[in-house]
Amino acid sequence: YWNGYTVSFSSGRLGMRPDPHLSTTRVYLAAGGLRSNLDCWITNKRSLSLYSYTEVGIQYIGNTAYFAFMPSLGWQPGALLNFNYYNMPVWLRLPAQFFLPLKTRMGMIISPSGKPSWFSGIDIDYAF
Numbered sequence: 001y002w003n004g005y006t007v008s009f010s011s012g013r014l015g016m017r018p019d020p021h022l023s024t025t026r027v028y029l030a031a032g033g034l035r036s037n038l039d040c041w042i043t044n045k046r047s048l049s050l051y052s053y054t055e056v057g058i059q060y061i062g063n064t065a066y067f068a069f070m071p072s073l074g075w076q077p078g079a080l081l082n083f084n085y086y087n088m089p090v091w092l093r094l095p096a097q098f099f100l101p102l103k104t105r106m107g108m109i110i111s112p113s114g115k116p117s118w119f120s121g122i123d124i125d126y127a128f
Helices: 090-099
Strands: 002-012 027-041 047-061 064-076 102-109 117-124
Touching: 002 047, 027 064, 047 102, 064 117
Parallel strands: none
Antiparallel strands: 002 027, 027 047, 047 064, 064 102, 102 117
16 A cells, blocks of 8 residues: 555536536636555455545635535556556557556545535556
8 A cells, every 4th residue: 555645636617516507617626635545465466456535625616716625436447357568468568558557436526615526537647
């Protein structure tokens, strides 16, 4: 397992709106928090790789700023299914390295601007 920091910025039709009929209102979300990974090894080659984000930030809807709390939990399917580039043909290794860090995640945005709202996302982590 390991922990780290995260900073994010998003804009567009996302987050929570006080009135769902305000579809033209632009939403901006700036957040930061903690990121955690946990690998539970099932066999020598397969692991259940879970990760979570716990972020807090400011959500701007129109000209109003709201506090936002965004917990989320995800998993990396490649680690459980034993997809890694070591057991692939050479010609497939390079393109596969761009998609193997694929992770799926679900979370919730909790803010005084309205009811809690669920979201889902796909993350790809690249480390150089």
